[in-house]
Amino acid sequence: MTTLKSFLRGGAFIQPIWIFVIALFVFFSLMSEYFLSLGNINNILVQTSTIGLLALGMTYVMINGNIDLSVGATLGLAASLAVGLQPLGLTVAVLASLAAGIVIGAINGLIVWKTGVNAFIVTLGAMIGVRGLIFVYTQEQSFYASNFAFVDFGASTIGPFPVLAIIFLACTLIMHLVLKKTGHGRNTFAVGGNPEAAMDAGIRIGRNMLINFIIVGFFAALAGVLLATQMGASTPNLGRDYELWTITAVVLGGTKLTGGHGSISGTLGGVLAIGILRNGMNMMQVPAFYVLVILGAILITVLIIDQRLNVPTAKGVRA
Amino acid sequence: MTAMTQNAEARPVLELVDITKRFPGVVALNKVSFDVRPGEVHALLGENGAGKSTLMKVLAGKHRPNGGKIILEDEERVFDTPKEAKRSGIVLIHQEQSLVPEMSVAENIFLGSTPRKWGNRVDWKRLHADSTEILERLKCDFSSRDLVSSLSIAKKQMVEIARALVFTPKIVVFDEPTASLTDHEKPVLYDVIRNLQAQGVGIVYISHRMDEIFQLSQRISVLRDGEYTGTVNTAETDEESVTQMMIGRSLELDHASKPSEFGGPMLEVRGLTVKGVCSDVSFTVRKGEIVGMYGLVGAGRSEVAETIFGLRHYTAGEIRLDGQVVDFRSTHDAVTSGIALVPEDRKDQGLVLGMNCRDNMTLAGLSTVSSFGFMKSRDERAVYDRYQQAMKIKSPSWRQRVGNLSGGNQQKIVIGKWLHTHPRLLILDEPTRGIDVGSKAEIHALIKELARSGYAVLVISSEMPEVLGVSNRIIAMYDGRVTAEFDADNVGEDQLVQAITGMTGSTPQAAGAVV
């Protein structure tokens, strides 16, 4: 029992969420004949790439002890710009939308850093406000990309693998390495784990948080651009509620809301778990209404399991 | 004690001249001067709030002074950040744990100055090699790859010290380094300090513990209310005169006598076992008696108290309160049955820092100051006034946020909170940790006074003078077990040390207690 617990708990070589991902994978493979195929796996990867990219940045911000609720709105703005600015040329449009993401990330980060206002509040404001910016820019309209090259990119493949999935996995790998291996990544843990100590050690915690907000803004914009290439269009409401699913995925992946703890590999597991669940339940024709209930129930269950596994570290006091 | 007198006349490596620091509405430091010679331990004393920590924060670059000079090796310096101070050789070892729990020992040691390779990548090989080298110098028995969250408090303290050695330090400031160490662990720290001394490092040592100061330091400087009151050579002074410098009056030492009339047993613990925490713990506290529980941090003392207080499940054994078997499911049950616990950690467990004095004071006994659920504010005020006067709590008003009070006054609020519930059993866990000598004596006197008036009192402490000074009987704990029980007035220090370090064959009673 204890060995099982420590096996499940120990991030030594496998995280609990991956056990869940594997279990889901096996379950759906048995339940649906269409589930286990290269095409479907590619589908899952492409479909999860949007939330996945958001979750990469979100993981950094959450390890920092912050949160970003504005990712969905930023994604929507980037998508609108990427399509709406295409008359100026594809490169301009894409660069401008990535820049918009970076700017919004920087604004959030600067406000959090300089004013000391809680990131939840800052980004809640941005979530509402950036959506307003989208409506101001688009005048409530959907935009359509006349250039099919844009769309073809979204649908293109390298070998048997869709480009979008490859981009997502490559970004995941890079973000994993940055978090594990670089000074910035390690400082991110230090800032979230003990900001006071990090500050004393000369780590510029404000700058560290700013960079991470810029990162999450960039990835939100990238996700927006890539989503736009899948649609060849953008809608002003794009990305609504995505922040909720992103946070859910990151938490499923074992990142703590209190900061100082988390990993990209766990986040990848969390994102895939949600993606596989959605895809598998589609395949099994579970009615959409039940999907919502099941997703909610699973999230709570994982939370309970996680807590049970971690009880010993909480000193066992009924506080 | 090792004579470093050859350095006594050496030029100071560091001089602070006329340092002034103002915070909005307060002058925290007023023209304070202070110097440290190489190879010297210079103790810095003062009551809480006297400005010691502020002075050290100015030195370490955390605060910028409003006036005065910092001269390091004959050169005037301005430190804008702690990192700059550190790079110049000034290191502050914090009172609070300033480690990042989810990172390895090595990463914590090199926090903010991790060796890098190209591309901002961490050079793990060098990081661990350098860390291991430092840990070896400190004779640490843990690996640089261990997670800090898995270490004991004492080991964490060693990591903090290891961090000081990353840059060849010229000045090391120890701020209450032994507050969370037990008597057993202190000698290791003392060795480290003497080692640093031998290398010519200047040490600033802040502590409330006179014994340590007289054991370690060559000179003593005293601050009072942000003012510098003087420096003396340790060899030429004694505790009483230093105390007088600190509080500006002679201290009413704790001459109150211990209680001597006991009633029947109030608390009887028999064979108490909590999985992974303690096993087969048995002891009794009688009415009117003060029982000291002595042991190392981690010996399970606080955990026993928490179990009695309904904070933990126990797997075997029995707790009787005034003869009745009790098994509390919550602290609420414990409180209504007449148990009070003054917890170990004042700020985290004892007080709601954002609340005012009065509200904290009545928090455990809200039902006594309300009718039909509504608070009777006049009664609340009366409760506050009563204990404020009885315990001489220094606070401008009941509206003052508790977080703004000094440690001693905070602790009195916590004690007042429990007295107000009129408990039958009062448990105090480290009641004087981090409290200045003046308040400490007052609290000791108060404890005795309470016992005399009939309370059964259990005092948990890792300070030997405290358990010897206040208790009638002493229960020694080691590794989750009671190893011995002593009459406090007839026990040798060596016996106590043996009992809490698990050395066998200490006393006949001990042999009997260990099953």
Add this chain to the structure above:
Amino acid sequence: MIYKTALATSVMMLSAGLVQAEETYRIGITQNNVGVDSYQTTYESAFEAAAAGMDNVEVVVLDAGGDVARQIGQVRNLVQQRMDAIIIWPTNGQAVIPAIRQAHQSGIPVVVTNSKIAEAGLDYIAAFSGPDNVQQGASSAEMMCEALNGEGQIVQIAGQPGYTTAMERSQGFEDRLAEACPGVEILETQPADWNREKAQRVMENFLTKYDDIDGVYAGDDNMGVGALNAAKSAGRADEIAFIGATNFAVGYEAIGNGEYYGSIYQSPVDDAEAALQTALDILAGKEVPKMNFFETPKITADNLTEFDKPVF
């Protein structure tokens, strides 16, 4: 409950597998946002009922929950499951085009239902089946003109911004009104996202802002009834003509009571059956026109009895 559903589904799929031997058509549909209003829900059940009534059809019914990205994913999933035909109720008339194009390229015919997609996508669909929303807007404009005798000030409560149906109805209404009834002026237009409560709030604001409102055009009856509620509480319902679209049961009753001037009768059952039939016709190799509009007549107190009360 969940377990049962899973079991039932697998049993269903198993039996479907057996029937597949005798030329079954497998048709996948991805809907816009079932559950957001009754029309879509009724559509879904009507669609399922219609399919269940035919023994050579097996359907996979999906719901995009209003999210464009999820709908695109669902189209891909349907392509992945090698459907014989895909029916899509677009969450957005433009954003779904690439997904439709992909289905088209993999040789699966796509039928767009209820809400049109943009010009650029028409090449990739086999057919559209649904109401003519521009025509509906125009009809509403004619009713408004009639109700106000060509003179007055009105407000418009539109559907969800960016949604094709909302835009087409608005456009049809505004164009026809300007043409047929220059004496009627639109004071202001605000969206209420097909939401009755929101429409009620929007109308309350209109009522405080404008002392003189003669008519309200709402993008559907759900919103129209919300506006009616607001006007009733303000005691101004009598002086205002309410005209909606997509006749709901509450709207039908309100017309009966004389509180509501008129609406457009649009049956989700017709809508669903037409879509399925169009898909089947295509699969059967019949010649099908690109645009298949089903009848959506005006409904007012005069011809109320000719229509059944909507079930939603």
Add this chain to the structure above:
Amino acid sequence: MASAEDVKQGFMLSKNQRAGLLSFLSAQGILVFFLISMLAFSLFSEQFLSQSNIMTVVRQASIIGIIAVGVTVVIIGGNLDLSVGSMLSFSTVLVVDLHDKIGPTNAILVMFAMTLLIGAVNGFLIGFMRLNSLIVTLAMLSAIQGLVLIYSGGQNVDIANQGDTWFAFFGRDYVAGIAVPVLLFGLLAVIVQVVMSFTGYGRRIFAIGGNPVAAVYSGIRKNWCVFSTYLISAFCVACAALVLGSRVMGSQNNVGQGYELLVLAGIILGGTSLLGGAGSIWKTVIGVLILGFIQNGLLLMGYPYYAQWLVTWVIIILAVWLDLAYKRKHLFTTHS
């Protein structure tokens, strides 16, 4: 570097003469802001300050306000409740659907019971299981929305004879010239404010929000107290559902979607800290009203409805920032 310090010193609000005014502004800052913005809008639109307009805005704000009263209690206790939007959908659909089936009285009773049951699930998971409230209520947001849809089968629900049911009282009637929703909002706000300020229960909630560990070590039954805050929150949602259902006499399944954010925005704007242990109901009332009047004022001035979102962005951050800046006596943080 020295000059940077001087700049910071310049922002220090330490002058005695200014202190009195500033401490007033800090304590009542949000009220002052409220009055100023009212004044500003009234300059641009003559209808803004008309009695009927004010009544309309307050009535519209009352649904969000009623929920915000409950959520404020949860937040003071140191937790969050994001599930109120879905819960509102659930309760409204339930009461409207049951109205014709089992009569208004029974419908209301069942609806309150079911809503409190959901609140109890939240409270159990967060109070007794001690799970993180943000994630639990996020999961419940999704799960409850699913439950609504399963319950109604995705159909809108309606009350058939809107004219002759006393159920109309809650959303449509007036007592002494004041709309019932507004009265209900006011009544709940006053009662909860009194409970929070003057009872032992309120004191316990503040203590738990301020320092949960110390509260437990003081013998407070934290589990039960946290549990109870979610019942209060659910009760308020049920009251809001009563108003909403009665007002519309029908309901869509997603009627409460997004309410959780508006509620949070109002609470934050009012100045209740998300960290717990501080805050008040009347601040929340002001915060909610500000949001309502800004929306209304901007619309009256002819701006599109999304203009309010941009304004909300700015004022939420400004409000919290200035409050913080006052407390730490510096406009900006000093760390790098």
